Amino acid sequence: MSLDVLAGALMIAFAAIGGGIGNGLVISRFVEGVARQPEARSTLFVQAILGVALVEVVPIIAVAFGIMKVLGV
Amino acid sequence: MSLDVLAGALMIAFAAIGGGIGNGLVISRFVEGVARQPEARSTLFVQAILGVALVEVVPIIAVAFGIMKVLGV
Amino acid sequence: MSLDVLAGALMIAFAAIGGGIGNGLVISRFVEGVARQPEARSTLFVQAILGVALVEVVPIIAVAFGIMKVLGV
């Protein structure tokens, strides 16, 4: 039972690394792009949100199963 | 049995890192490219989605086997 | 037996990191290159796919042995 909690914790923990660094890379370039061309902000915003969604695919799966295991459901 | 869950958790967890950072790298350059040349957006989008697909090959395999082991199927 | 599954999971998990980040690096430069020179897309595409193949050499070996161990073949 307790090993299940450890397994769930592992998934949430590493999802935090993947999602954090992955989104950080995308948003950092988005900020850079807005800094260069402020008038393109709304276009870039759409791309960046799409990128965040693509980055989060696997981490969200990991978080979902992680919460399942941590709560012992 | 519980060690199987840990093994599955490991696979999902590291797939989250690989997929998250890998996609983050691709999408960050895509956002940068759109910021520089907004008219090339649709061309770049095709390349970026192709890149996301190539990046996700191994992580998706890891997620598939990971879910299999976590649910004990 | 169960330790074999853990060993296989380890191989698939780290292959996901190696393949994901490695491909992410190659494809991100490919997207950047297409953004700069859209007319060189087909040339760059050949290089990028070759790069993906070279990056995937070791991760694919790891995935193959990992699946072998996870399924207990």
Add this chain to the structure above:
Amino acid sequence: MSLDVLAGALMIAFAAIGGGIGNGLVISRFVEGVARQPEARSTLFVQAILGVALVEVVPIIAVAFGIMKVLGV
């Protein structure tokens, strides 16, 4: 016996990270170089393949011993 499999798995797993990210770094610059100077492709290709060979030295040793241990030879 089973701990030997884990040891072999460890070697193949980390070789996948080292080989994947290392090759990714080299090939990404190669793609960037071809994007800037398409006429230097064959020269750069020689350097890149040499680089891939140098990067793979230690991972290939790790894979060789890893396969040896995983298969229990």
Add this chain to the structure above:
Amino acid sequence: MSLDVLAGALMIAFAAIGGGIGNGLVISRFVEGVARQPEARSTLFVQAILGVALVEVVPIIAVAFGIMKVLGV
């Protein structure tokens, strides 16, 4: 005995990460340098090989002791 194999495997495994990523960083800049200044190739090559030798110092020690322990010599 078997724990010795695990210890040796650990050394070879981490040497593969260190050597792979370290060499990847050196060679990637070498490829970039040749792309910018093709006429400086032989000069850069000497520096890059020197860099590879310096990067490999510790990984080679780790591989040597790792092989010693894995083979149980």
